[in-house]
Amino acid sequence: MNFTDFRLKVRHFFRRNKRLIIIILIIWAIIFFINMILKNMPRELVPETTYEAHTSIMDSGSSTPESLKQPIEDLIAEYVGYCNEGNYQKAFNMLSADCRKYEFQDKVENFMTHVLSKMPIPKKYSIQSYSNVKYGGKKLYIYEIKYTDDLLATGLTNSTYQFTSENITFYQGDDGLEMNVGNYIYHTDIKSIAENEYLKIDVIDKVVNYSIETYEVKFTNRSNYTVVVSDQQENDEVILRLPNEVRSASQIQNIVLKPQEDITLKFVFPKFVDDGDESQALTFSSIRVMEKYSGVEDVDEATIQSEIDNAISKFSMEVNVTE
Amino acid sequence: MKVKKDNKLIIFGIIVVIILAIIAFIVSKPKNKIDYDKMTDEEISVAIQEDLENKEKEELSKMGERDRMEYYVSEFVDEIENENYEEAYSMLYDDFKKNYFPTLDQFEEYAKTKFPRMFALEHTNIERNGNTYVLWVTLGDLLGSKDSAVEMNFVIQENDLNDFVMSFTVK
Numbered sequence: 001m002n003f004t005d006f007r008l009k010v011r012h013f014f015r016r017n018k019r020l021i022i023i024i025l026i027i028w029a030i031i032f033f034i035n036m037i038l039k040n041m042p043r044e045l046v047p048e049t050t051y052e053a054h055t056s057i058m059d060s061g062s063s064t065p066e067s068l069k070q071p072i073e074d075l076i077a078e079y080v081g082y083c084n085e086g087n088y089q090k091a092f093n094m095l096s097a098d099c100r101k102y103e104f105q106d107k108v109e110n111f112m113t114h115v116l117s118k119m120p121i122p123k124k125y126s127i128q129s130y131s132n133v134k135y136g137g138k139k140l141y142i143y144e145i146k147y148t149d150d151l152l153a154t155g156l157t158n159s160t161y162q163f164t165s166e167n168i169t170f171y172q173g174d175d176g177l178e179m180n181v182g183n184y185i186y187h188t189d190i191k192s193i194a195e196n197e198y199l200k201i202d203v204i205d206k207v208v209n210y211s212i213e214t215y216e217v218k219f220t221n222r223s224n225y226t227v228v229v230s231d232q233q234e235n236d237e238v239i240l241r242l243p244n245e246v247r248s249a250s251q252i253q254n255i256v257l258k259p260q261e262d263i264t265l266k267f268v269f270p271k272f273v274d275d276g277d278e279s280q281a282l283t284f285s286s287i288r289v290m291e292k293y294s295g296v297e298d299v300d301e302a303t304i305q306s307e308i309d310n311a312i313s314k315f316s317m318e319v320n321v322t323e
Numbered sequence: 324m325k326v327k328k329d330n331k332l333i334i335f336g337i338i339v340v341i342i343l344a345i346i347a348f349i350v351s352k353p354k355n356k357i358d359y360d361k362m363t364d365e366e367i368s369v370a371i372q373e374d375l376e377n378k379e380k381e382e383l384s385k386m387g388e389r390d391r392m393e394y395y396v397s398e399f400v401d402e403i404e405n406e407n408y409e410e411a412y413s414m415l416y417d418d419f420k421k422n423y424f425p426t427l428d429q430f431e432e433y434a435k436t437k438f439p440r441m442f443a444l445e446h447t448n449i450e451r452n453g454n455t456y457v458l459w460v461t462l463g464d465l466l467g468s469k470d471s472a473v474e475m476n477f478v479i480q481e482n483d484l485n486d487f488v489m490s491f492t493v494k
Contacts (some may be wrong), residue, residue: 019333026336033343041350045384047391047484051451126453148452153418155490156476161450161457 051128053194057144058131058274064141071177072170076127076145079168079179084122088112096178102207103184106148114182118164123147130167131274135186136209136323141170142185142210167210183210185273190215194319198223198289199257203282203319204264210266212250213240213271218264221257225312226293229255232305233296234286240269241318242277256293281318289313380484388481392456393446395487396477399441404435416480419490437494439464439471447474455480 014021054064054072064072075094082091092100092111104110130144148163169180180186185208192203200220207214221227230237231254240251249267257263271279289312296304308314359367383391395414402411408431413426424430429478450457456479463472475492482488 022333023336026333026340027342030336030343033340033347036347037343037350040347042350045380047388047481048384048386049388049454051388053453088391118439121353126455128453146452150418151452151455151457151478152488152490153417153422155419155423155478155492156457157493161476163452261487 053127054129056129056131062132064132068141068170068177072141072143073127074170075177075179076125076143079181080119080123080125080145080147083115083119085138088115088237091115094179096173096180098187099180099182099184101207102187103180103182104217111182119147120168121149123164124150127168133185133274136188138171140185143168143170184208185210188323189322190323192320194317195222196315196317198225198313199227199229199287199317201282201284201317201319203321206279206321208273211270211272213269213279215240215267215269216264217267217282217319218262219255219257220262221260223289224259226259226290227257228288228290228293229257229284230286231256231296233308237284237286238267239283239285240267240271240279240321241281241283242279243272244277246283247271256295274279278323279321281320281322283316283318285316287315347368376485383484388451388456391481391484392449392458392477392479393444395479395481395489396446396458397444399477399489399491400438400444403438404440404442408434412452414487414489416478416488423493433493438462439467441465442470443472 045193052063054069056062079091079094082088082094088111089108092104092108095104095111095141100106104114107143115166125148128144128146130142133140133142134289144165145168146163146165148161149159151161166181167183167185168186173180187207188203189205190203191205194201198221200222202218202220203215204214204218219227230252232252236246236248238252238255239246240249247269252267253265255263255265269279271277288308290307291310291312292307294303294307324363326360348354359370362370377427383394386394399411399414402408402414409427411434412420412427412481415430420430424433439462441464443465445463447461448459458477459474460477461472461474473494477489477491477493479487479489
């Protein structure tokens with residue numbers, strides 16, 4: 001192929017694909033000029049920062065709605081202001097009725113103790129959205145608030161960098177934005193029952209704090225025998241069942257019911273409110289109806305085992321706690 | 324004369340390109356250049372100062388927050404090294420000044436006696452607390468012995484680019 005052939009082929013190629021080449025050039029030119037415009041657009045010079053107070057740490061795609069950001073900031077400022085002034089009653093009145101009742105037993109003294117544990121002297125604070133969770137069709141906005149001394153005023157002279165913190169929760173209530181403090185998130189009535197001829201178990205309610213769930217449970221012994229729900233002789237005597245795992249109760253006491261006796265107890269389970277799991281059931285896995293029960297303290301193993309072996313009935317009971 | 328549909332598209336594309344080219348030309352045109360010839364010495368000095376400040380802000384806007392905070396500390400330290408105590412004093416937080424250096428003279432005396440003549444800064448850690456930053460810094464004396472290095476904290480609150488207040492651990 002000589003040069004003339006090559007020239008003709010190129011010319012032929014361009015003639016044949018003229019339209020396509022022009023379109024490609026136009027697209028390229030459009031991209032080029034748009035890029036040039038964007039590069040030269042005057043931009044506002046603002047400090048780049050990783051601090052976004054209203055974007056959740058647990059899920060960076062989730063933020064507090066624009067309309068709630070300022071009201072939340074205002075409520076926190078007012079709350080911390082009252083606490084710093086020592087005006088505990090006014091700060092207490094800002095909390096939701098549930099928070100006052102279930103976290104502080106409607107006693108301002110309990111609230112005061114809580115505040116003093118977090119801010120014994122007037123403090124500065126900073127906030128960070130921690131996570132957003134749903135409960136009962138409501139969205140709960142959980143913030144972490146950090147209390148520090150006035151670091152700028154001291155430059156950490158004669159002190160070290162330290163802070164206290166707690167979770168504050170906001171949600172839309174019937175009368176506007178409601179606020180919970182002290183890691184309290186919400187309360188719900190469970191009213192779920194499991195029963196048989198020997199025992200009735202009534203899960204009354206559940207109080208959810210940021211990292212724990214507390215269940216109030218009433219046990220009623222319907223028999224004329226001693227019923228042992230828990231005495232540390234078996235593994236996992238009281239557990240909370242989640243979709244894919246179980247959690248043991250922390251610090252369980254011995255639960256031994258005399259004939260016809262009823263008792264009401266609280267069980268605390270470690271569980272983060274924003275872990276994505278919903279609690280399914282409370283399981284009491286080693287209930288024993290004993291003809292003879294000598295207890296477990298200062299009693300030899302053989303006696304304990306013999307009494308267990310001679311139990312009238314052994315069973316487990318599960319009470320549904322889904323909301 | 325009928326224009327083919329393809330040709331219409333090409334003509335439309337060319338028009339778009341021309342419009343974009345005009346916009347690109349306008350936005351890329353250098354902003355009003357300062358005509359120093361028509362200015363007094365005082366105006367020139369103000370204009371140069373403004374230009375420098377804008378350039379500094381532009382540089383700061385490209386920095387991450389840690390780099391920016393370290394830059395602010397080095398600005399403070401530079402002012403002390405250059406004995407511009409008033410400039411350094413103006414960077415301090417008001418309540419900090421009230422607490423430790425109610426007057427410029429007191430700050431100057433402290434800076435002269437407690438800060439080295441030539442600094443070596445080593446930033447070891449930084450923590451952010453809202454819009455306040457705590458920095459852990461080792462302050463070495465380039466003219467002194469190795470043992471003379473002092474560890475201290477700087478606390479900085481940034482309001483905007485190059486707009487900040489700070490405090491430091493008073494030894």
